[in-house]
Each structure stands twice: as structure tokens, then as C-alpha cells.
Amino acid sequence: MPRLSEYLLPTEKQPPADAEALSHVLMVRAGLIRQMGAGMWSWLPAGWRTHQRAVAIIREEMDAIGGQEMLMPVLQPAEPWRKTGRLDIEELFKLHDRKGSELVLAMTHEEAVTFHVAQLVRSYRDLPLILYHFQVKERDEPRPRAGVLRTREFIMKDSYTFDRDQAGLEERYELHVGAYDRIMQRTGLRFYRVESDVGMMGGLGAHEYMAPCPAGEDEIALAPGYAANLEVALRSPEVSKVGDGYELRGEPLSVQPAIEVGNIFMLGTRYSEPLGASYLDETGQERPVWMGSYGIGPARIVAAAVEQFADERGISWPKALAPFDVHLVAVGSAGTPERDAAERLYEILNASELEVLYDDRDAGPGEKFADAELLGCPLRLTVGRRSLESGAAEVQVRRGLKDIEGLPLDAEPGTLQRLMDELWRSVP
Numbered sequence: 001m002p003r004l005s006e007y008l009l010p011t012e013k014q015p016p017a018d019a020e021a022l023s024h025v026l027m028v029r030a031g032l033i034r035q036m037g038a039g040m041w042s043w044l045p046a047g048w049r050t051h052q053r054a055v056a057i058i059r060e061e062m063d064a065i066g067g068q069e070m071l072m073p074v075l076q077p078a079e080p081w082r083k084t085g086r087l088d089i090e091e092l093f094k095l096h097d098r099k100g101s102e103l104v105l106a107m108t109h110e111e112a113v114t115f116h117v118a119q120l121v122r123s124y125r126d127l128p129l130i131l132y133h134f135q136v137k138e139r140d141e142p143r144p145r146a147g148v149l150r151t152r153e154f155i156m157k158d159s160y161t162f163d164r165d166q167a168g169l170e171e172r173y174e175l176h177v178g179a180y181d182r183i184m185q186r187t188g189l190r191f192y193r194v195e196s197d198v199g200m201m202g203g204l205g206a207h208e209y210m211a212p213c214p215a216g217e218d219e220i221a222l223a224p225g226y227a228a229n230l231e232v233a234l235r236s237p238e239v240s241k242v243g244d245g246y247e248l249r250g251e252p253l254s255v256q257p258a259i260e261v262g263n264i265f266m267l268g269t270r271y272s273e274p275l276g277a278s279y280l281d282e283t284g285q286e287r288p289v290w291m292g293s294y295g296i297g298p299a300r301i302v303a304a305a306v307e308q309f310a311d312e313r314g315i316s317w318p319k320a321l322a323p324f325d326v327h328l329v330a331v332g333s334a335g336t337p338e339r340d341a342a343e344r345l346y347e348i349l350n351a352s353e354l355e356v357l358y359d360d361r362d363a364g365p366g367e368k369f370a371d372a373e374l375l376g377c378p379l380r381l382t383v384g385r386r387s388l389e390s391g392a393a394e395v396q397v398r399r400g401l402k403d404i405e406g407l408p409l410d411a412e413p414g415t416l417q418r419l420m421d422e423l424w425r426s427v428p
């Protein structure tokens with residue numbers, strides 16, 4: 001695990017000039033992301049770790065419902081998009097190659113996956129299927145904003161289900177509801193699953209996974225036991241306007257900004273028909289394949305977590321998404337006994353399951369603590385002269401900046417690792 005003296009973590013005291021959203025400010029200040037152009041962002045090493053932790057959770061839950069991971073290209077022929085009527089979408093980047101062929105940069109992958117299924121699925125025995133990938137999406141967003149919350153290029157996990165009929169689609173859809181609920185719970189985000197408009201995708205039914213946060217561009221309506229996209233809520237016969245507010249069955253309805261982190265759709269035969277994805281049933285009759293489409297954005301999960309849990313000192317990661325579990329701060333310069341004690345603790349923790357970032361820089365304690373608070377790893381350990389006197393490394397839980405019982409410095413490695421493990425499990 002990295003030593004900060006050798007690691008690219010360019011923290012900043014000042015917010016970027018054009019930043020409004022909290023996650024934009026904090027992720028840049030903490031050295032997680034850097035901008036290259038409007039809606040074009042790079043993930044720096046610590047930021048990429050958080051992104052990939054979200055990816056790992058999503059992958060596990062997709063595999064658990066029988067998803068088969070694959071990879072489809074971003075650069076695609078325009079033809080399937082013409083067939084589905086989506087070539088004219090303004091967000092779609094279009095280009096030509098040197099021979100003049102029309103190409104697009106995919107903003108989603110219904111066309112690609114259905115193109116393949118049309119060739120590869122023949123009979124009812126080939127169904128059902130759950131196919132997914134993590135792939136870059138390109139979108140000419142009208143207004144890229146808020147750091148990595150709305151970019152023109154981002155990674156999405158998109159899965160697609162293929163069934164014989166509507167009942168099969170509903171089954172595959174329910175599997176996704178379960179997987180998405182578990183993904184969201186495991187990330188530690190506060191979230192709501194709400195019914196959504198079917199929108200540009202077309203289809204039979206859809207839900208959105210919404211994370212309430214200040215920079216959210218959507219609005220959700222909440223009442224005890226009720227959560228809905230505001231537009232959907234306003235159309236519901238159960239919702240009525242009373243004075244300035246709304247009410248649901250007599251209960252006050254609150255409206256909160258939220259960001260959509262995931263989106264699931266029952267598509268039906270919207271794409272299979274124009275692209276010719278059909279199968280032969282038991283009686284030899286040709287039928288269209290029933291499809292579903294399911295997206296989720298790791299970048300939005302990460303940025304929403306930053307927004308939801310930040311305090312005035314910086315980020316406070318949920319355990320599942322933190323770039324590192326433990327931020328170990330050495331106070332005191334090289335060659336001192338306190339530095340030796342910090343080095344020993346670092347070596348021991350490195351051999352454990354925990355991921356440790358070790359601040360071994362020649363910098364003052366003020367700067368080191370400020371960076372640790374900004375980066376927001378769940379636990380901070382400090383080893384300085386004071387720790388040698390007390391015999392224990394100081395331990396602080398980032399969320400709430402709560403000091404808890406120290407870690408004995410002279411304990412055997414095995415004991416230290418066990419204590420550390422217990423400590424880790426006790427962090428909420």
C-alpha cells in the first residue's frame with residue numbers, strides 16, 4: 001500500500017474556480033479527479049480506487065444473478081442506430097472514418113447487444129440471457145456539470161436481458177431490482193427506488209435509483225413509506241395540492257433534490273423488432289425476444305457518496321467506497337523513534353487485509369491532518385512522540401471526527417492485526 005511521499009495525491013487548499021457542486025470541489029481538492037475539458041475528466045490514482053470499488057460491488061451482484069460479463073465497442077456503425085430510429089438523438093456523437101463510412105460513439109448499448117443477439121439466439125432453448133459490460137459511454141450532454149456527476153464520457157455498467165415473453169422479462173427485471181437494491185445497500189449510500197417515466201428508451205415500466213444530494217438535478221417526492229419521481233407523483237391520483245405543498249393521502253409530501261445513480265427499464269420488443277432479434281418457440285413459430293435494459297454509473301455512486309457524507313473538513317467515505325481503509329499519519333521526521341514506530345505499524349498493517357495509506361512525508365502535522373480529513377478515509381491512525389509516551393497510536397474515526405481507544409504500539413504483529421480488525425468492524 002502506498003507511501004504518500006511516492007504517491008500522486010495532489011491536494012489543494014482552494015476550490016477550483018468554476019465549481020458549484022460539493023462533490024466537484026471536494027474531489028478535486030482531495031486529489032481524486034482532474035478536468036481536461038468540459039465534461040471530460042481523468043481519475044487520479046486515489047479517485048480511481050474509489051471508482052473501482054463501486055465497480056467491484058456492481059460486478060459481484062451482477063454475477064450473483066447470473067449475469068455474463070462481456071465487452072462491446074464504443075465506436076460503432078451507424079446502421080443499427082438508423083434502424084432503431086435513434087441516429088438523430090442530439091446527444092449521440094456522429095463521425096465518419098477515412099472511407100466516409102458513418103459511425104457513432106455509443107451513448108448506450110441496446111443497438112450493439114441486440115445486433116449480436118439477433119445473430120446468435122436461434123431458439124427458445126437459447127433464452128433467457130443476462131449480458132452485461134462495463135464500458136465507456138459518450139454523450140454530447142447539453143450541460144456537462146458538477147465534476148463527475150454529469151460528464152460527456154463516463155463508464156456505465158449496462159446489462160441487457162433477453163426472454164421469450166413478458167413473464168420472463170418480469171422475472172429478469174425482478175432479479176435486477178434485487179441486485180440493484182443490494183448494490184446500493186452495500187455502497188452505504190442513502191437511496192430510494194422510485195417509479196420513473198419511461199422516457200426516450202420506450203417500454204413497459206421503469207424504476208430509478210435516486211441518491212438524495214444537494215447537487216442532484218432531479219426531484220423526488222417523499223412521504224412515510226412512499227418515494228416517487230416528482231413528475232410521477234404529481235400525476236398520481238393519491239397526491240393532492242394543499243396550499244403550497246402536496247399531500248399524499250393526507251400526509252405531507254417533502255420534495256428533495258436527488259441524483260439518479262441507476263435506472264432499470266422493461267423494454268419489451270422496442271429494440272428486438274427493428275433489429276430482427278427473434279427466436280423459434282416450441283412449435284417452430286418465430287417470435288420477438290423480450291428485452292430489459294439496466295444501467296448504473298459508478299462515478300455517480302462515488303460522487304453522490306461524497307455529497308451525502310461530507311462535512312466542513314472534507315470527505316467522509318462510507319467504508320465500502322473509501323480509497324483506503326486506514327490513513328496512517330507519522331508525526332516526526334525520519335530517524336526519530338516515533339518514525340520508527342510508525343514504520344513498524346505500517347509494515348504490520350500492510351500484511352493485514354486492510355488497505356493503508358501511509359503519510360510518511362516531511363510535512364508538519366497540521367498539513368498532514370488537514371489532508372487526511374479532506375481525503376476522508378474511515379480511520380486515521382497517528383504515531384508521534386505523544387504515542388510513544390502513552391504506548392499507543394491515536395485512533396480517530398473520520399465520520400464525526402471521534403477519538404477512540406488507541407492501538408498498543410508494542411503488541412505482537414498478530415495481536416495488532418486482530419485488534420485492528422476488531423476496530424475496523426466497529427466502525428459504522
Ligand code: ATP
Pocket residue numbers: 108139141148149150151152153154156260261262263295296297298299300301
Ligand atoms: P440523466 O437523466 O441524469 O441524464 P439518464 O437517464 O440519461 O440520466 P441513463 O441513460 O439511464 O441515464 O444511464 C444510466 C446511468 O448512467 C445513470 O443512472 C447514471 O448513473 C449514469 N449516467 C448517465 N448519464 C451520465 C453522465 N452524463 N455522467 C455520468 N454518469 C451518467
Ligand code: MG
Pocket residue numbers: none
Ligand atoms: Mg441523460
